[in-house]
Structure formats: structure tokens, C-alpha cells
Amino acid sequence: ALNQPLGESWPMHNGDYSGRRYSSLSTIDxxxxxxxxxxxxxxxxxxxxxxxxxxxxxxxxxxxxxxxxVLYVTIPDHVWALxxxxxxxxxxxxxxxxxxxxxxxxxxxxxxxxxxxxxxxCNLVALNAADGREKWRTEICDLDQFYYASAAPLIVKNHVxxxxxxxxxxxxxxxxxxxxxxxxxxxxxxxxxxxxxx
Numbered sequence: 001a002l003n004q005p006l007g008e009s010w011p012m013h014n015g016d017y018s019g020r021r022y023s024s025l026s027t028i029d030x031x032x033x034x035x036x037x038x039x040x041x042x043x044x045x046x047x048x049x050x051x052x053x054x055x056x057x058x059x060x061x062x063x064x065x066x067x068x069x070v071l072y073v074t075i076p077d078h079v080w081a082l083x084x085x086x087x088x089x090x091x092x093x094x095x096x097x098x099x100x101x102x103x104x105x106x107x108x109x110x111x112x113x114x115x116x117x118x119x120x121x122c123n124l125v126a127l128n129a130a131d132g133r134e135k136w137r138t139e140i141c142d143l144d145q146f147y148y149a150s151a152a153p154l155i156v157k158n159h160v161x162x163x164x165x166x167x168x169x170x171x172x173x174x175x176x177x178x179x180x181x182x183x184x185x186x187x188x189x190x191x192x193x194x195x196x197x198x
Contacts, residue, residue, distance in 0.1 A: 010066045013107050013152035040087035046078050046094070061104035062152060070129070072110070076102040076120045076150070081132060091132035097121050100148050107152035109160060111180050116160050118149035124162055124178055138183035140164055145171055159186060166192075 006015050006023040015021050028036065044058045058075055065072045071084040077097050081090040100120030109116040114135060115127040122141035127134055141147035141164040151163035159177035166173045172192030178185055 008066070009068070010064070011110060012065060012154065013063050013109070039085075042082060042087040042089065044073070044078075044080055044089075045092075046075060059104070062107035065108050065110060065152075067110045072108045072115060074105040074107055074117060076100075076105045078105075079108060079115065079117050079127060079132065081115075081129075093127050093132035093134070095119070095125070095134070098143060100143055101150070103148075103150060105150050105152075109153035109155050111155045111160070114180065116153040116155075116180075118151060118153060118162055120148055120150065122147055122149055122164075124149075124153065124160065124183060126180075126183060136183045138178060138185070140176065140178075140185075147171065155180070 046058050060073055062074050066084050069084050071082045073080050077094055079093045083090060098121040102120050113129045115129050117125050119125060122139055122143045123137045124140045125134060125137045140149055140162050147164055147166055149164050154161040158180060160180050161175055161177050163175050164173055172190045174188055174190045176185055176188040
């Protein structure tokens with residue numbers, strides 16, 4: 001789906017690799033848009049783990065991803081899989097947080113039977129698409145150095161590419177790639193010139 005024209009799926013944060021966020025579907029146009037009506041509404045429950053316990057406000061700041069009729073939505077420390085036609089919850093994955101900036105989460109990446117998501121406490125987590133169970137997790141930044149992770153991962157061939165933000169002072173952000181099967185880091189590129197860089 002990652003290499004196909006956008007149709008019934010929206011398989012990544014920007015839709016496709018062009019980043020245009022454009023679908024060529026023509027069923028909805030200026031003549032038919034007034035016929036649109038709400039098909040379903042669902043209430044997401046985020047009680048529990050995020051930020052150390054208690055009820056968490058569900059404010060979705062990311063782009064939902066739709067693959068094979070399943071809609072994936074996120075907030076920090078939570079991923080939901082919903083039936084795209086009915087809105088019925090298929091699974092909800094959450095995990096205890098060690099902290100970090102819970103300002104938002106931009107969504108997931110999907111490759112085969114795996115869902116990838118960044119966590120505010122500096123982890124890349126791989127989930128089983130069928131039931132939301134964790135396959136593996138790997139640290140992608142240092143929480144003690146005020147890094148945080150909220151970007152939607154990007155799949156390019158055999159790389160899961162993640163973005164990490166530094167602080168507003170002197171901690172440089174970076175992007176890095178991980179092996180989709182094991183989580184092992186493949187490479188890192190800093191978005192700020194390192195000392196001695198020409």
C-alpha cells in the first residue's frame with residue numbers, strides 16, 4: 001500500500017511519499033460534498049498509564065492512518081485500532097510512561113503486520129497489528145537530556161525512520177533509522193551541524 005496511489009487506504013502520516021496529502025478519489029467533489037453525513041462516532045477511553053496514572057485527556061493531534069479497513073489513532077502512550085467502517089474498537093495499546101513531554105503524538109507507521117509508534121519517554125515501540133501486543137521497544141533518545149519523541153515514524157524500504165526533538169537551547173534534534181524486525185539502530189543524522197563540521 002505504501003507504493004500504491006491513495007485509494008481506500010491512507011497508509012502513512014502524509015498519505016504517500018509525495019507529502020501532498022492528496023487523494024485522487026473522485027466520489028466526493030463539489031457536487032456531492034453536501035451529501036456527506038456522519039457515519040459513526042466513538043469515545044476513546046485513555047484512563048490509566050499515560051503520565052503516571054489517572055484519566056488522560058484524549059486530544060488527537062496526529063493524522064489517523066488507515067490500512068486494510070483499520071483506522072489507527074494515537075495520543076501520547078496510547079494507540080487505538082478501530083474498524084474504519086463502524087468505529088468499533090478492535091484493540092487499545094498503552095504502557096506505563098517514565099515521563100517526557102506529553103504534548104502530542106503525530107501518529108503511527110505500518111509495515112506488514114507491525115505498527116510503529118514513538119513514545120514521549122524516548123522509545124520506538126513495535127506493536128502486532130492483529131492485537132496491539134508489543135513485539136519490541138528500543139530507546140531512541142535520552143530523556144535525561146530533555147529529548148522527546150512525538151513524530152510519526154516513516155517507513156522507507158527496510159528502515160523505520162524516526163525524528164527526535166531536542167530542547168530549545170543547545171541539544172540538537174536528529175533523525176535515525178531502525179531495523180523493522182529487531183529495532184536495532186541503523187544510522188543517525190543530526191539536524192544541527194556538529195562541532196568541526198565544515
